[in-house]
Structures are given as C-alpha cells and as structure tokens.
Amino acid sequence: SQQGEEDPQALSIQEGENATMNCSYKTSINNLQWYRQNSGRGLVHLILIRSNEREKHSGRLRVTLDTSKKSSSLLITASRAADTASYFCVTSGSGNTPLVFGKGTRLSVIA
Amino acid sequence: GAGVSQTPSNKVTEKGKYVELRCDPISGHTALYWYRQSLGQGPEFLIYFQGTGAADDSGLPNDRFFAVRPEGSVSTLKIQRTERGDSAVYLCASSLRPPGSGSPLHFGNGTRLTVT
Numbered sequence: 001s002q003q004g005e006e007d008p009q010a011l012s013i014q015e016g017e018n019a020t021m022n023c024s025y026k027t028s029i030n031n032l033q034w035y036r037q038n039s040g041r042g043l044v045h046l047i048l049i050r051s052n053e054r055e056k057h058s059g060r061l062r063v064t065l066d067t068s069k070k071s072s073s074l075l076i077t078a079s080r081a082a083d084t085a086s087y088f089c090v091t092s093g094s095g096n097t098p099l100v101f102g103k104g105t106r107l108s109v110i111a
Numbered sequence: 112g113a114g115v116s117q118t119p120s121n122k123v124t125e126k127g128k129y130v131e132l133r134c135d136p137i138s139g140h141t142a143l144y145w146y147r148q149s150l151g152q153g154p155e156f157l158i159y160f161q162g163t164g165a166a167d168d169s170g171l172p173n174d175r176f177f178a179v180r181p182e183g184s185v186s187t188l189k190i191q192r193t194e195r196g197d198s199a200v201y202l203c204a205s206s207l208r209p210p211g212s213g214s215p216l217h218f219g220n221g222t223r224l225t226v227t
Binding site for chain 2: 030031033035041043044045048050086088092093094095097098099100101102103104
C-alpha cells in the first residue's frame with residue numbers, strides 16, 4: 001500500500017501563526033502529493049514533490065521530503081481562517097497503484 | 112467541462128434499493144477513480160480505471176458494488192441492494208496520466224448517499 005499517515009490528527013492555531021503537518025509512509029516512492037479538503041466534499045491538489053527533491057514552495061506553502069526517513073512535512077505560513085480544512089498526503093510509486101489516502105490532519109485556524 | 116462533475120449531488124434511498132452514481136471526468140483524462148468517505152475519515156479507495164478497463168478494483172467492498180466506464184469517459188458506480196452502512200459521500204476523481212506519474216487528481220464535489 002502507498003498510504004501515507006498524517007500527524008497530528010488535529011491541530012488548532014491562531015490566525016497568523018504557522019501550521020506544520022507531517023506525513024510518514026512505508027514504501028519507496030516516486031512522488032508525494034498534498035491535498036486539502038474543505039467541508040467534507042471534493043479534495044483540492046496543493047503541491048507535488050518528487051523523490052529527487054528535498055523542498056518545494058508554492059505561495060504560503062512549503063513542503064519538505066526526507067526519503068531516508070520516509071517522511072514529509074507541509075508548512076503553511078501566516079495562516080488564515082480560510083486555511084481551516086483537512087489536509088492529506090498521498091504517495092505513488094513506480095507502478096500504477098492507485099493513490100490511497102490516510103485519515104488526514106484536521107487544521108482549525110481561529111480568527 | 113471545467114472540472115469533474117458528479118450527479119446527483121445528494122441521493123436518499125431506501126434499504127434494499129439499487130442506485131447509480133455518475134461521474135463526468137475532465138475531458139482527456141485517462142485515469143478515473145472512485146472513493147467513498149465517511150465522516151471524520153479519509154477517502155477510501157474503491158476502484159480505478161485506466162481508459163475503459165478497471166485497472167484495480169481491489170477496494171470494492173463486496174459484489175453489490177460495480178462500476179463501469181464503457182467509452183473511457185463517463186463512469187457509473189452501481190450499488191445493488193443498498194444497506195445503511197453504504198451511506199457515505201462518494202467521490203470521483205480523474206487525472207491526465209496514470210497514478211505513478213504524479214499527475215494530480217481532480218476531484219468532483221461528491222455524491223452524498225443516504226440509505227434509510
């Protein structure tokens with residue numbers, strides 16, 4: 001299984017603070033993606049990092065990948081109330097194994 | 112269309128009935144996925160299509176669940192003899208290329224199925 005596991009399960013912060021979420025996985029990967037889900041409906045792709053990359057930025061998002069530790073982290077800087085959502089990591093390997101999601105991290109940003 | 116479209120958005124049915132859920136993927140996307148999600152849980156993989164064929168149906172919980180994608184575009188998830196435990200949000204996603212490529216998944220807004 002390519003399932004990632006997110007940690008913590010829930011995170012509550014004040015608006016303006018940074019939020020860090022972690023993801024661990026068990027098998028070798030080609031890439032890792034992070035998704036956001038608002039209000040229990042469709043997920044939105046945030047960022048992809050490939051196995052030969054160590055860090056990637058997109059706006060207020062920073063993703064790191066440590067393949068030796070089989071872990072990734074997602075940092076959201078200067079959080080906003082609109083960042084309140086569940087965040088999921090998902091990995092894929094060299095084959096065509098479908099993407100399997102974990103339980104996610106539920107982030108609450110309090111205004 | 113601009114995104115993945117799922118219909119209906121809500122479906123209420125009685126226990127024992129048959130339901131069909133429809134997914135219109137983004138045009139040109141070869142891969143299509145079905146997931147279901149219960150409250151407080153992550154999406155649970157059901158089935159993945161590459162083109163017209165089911166490349167992996169290992170997530171279908173039992174033989175009451177079946178999905179088709181006859182022309183490699185629209186897909187229908189079919190549930191026979193529905194049970195209350197089937198109540199969930201059913202999510203469809205499509206991607207331009209197969210999973211291993213890292214091609215991002217584009218999700219629809221889901222169909223909320225309630226079995227009474």
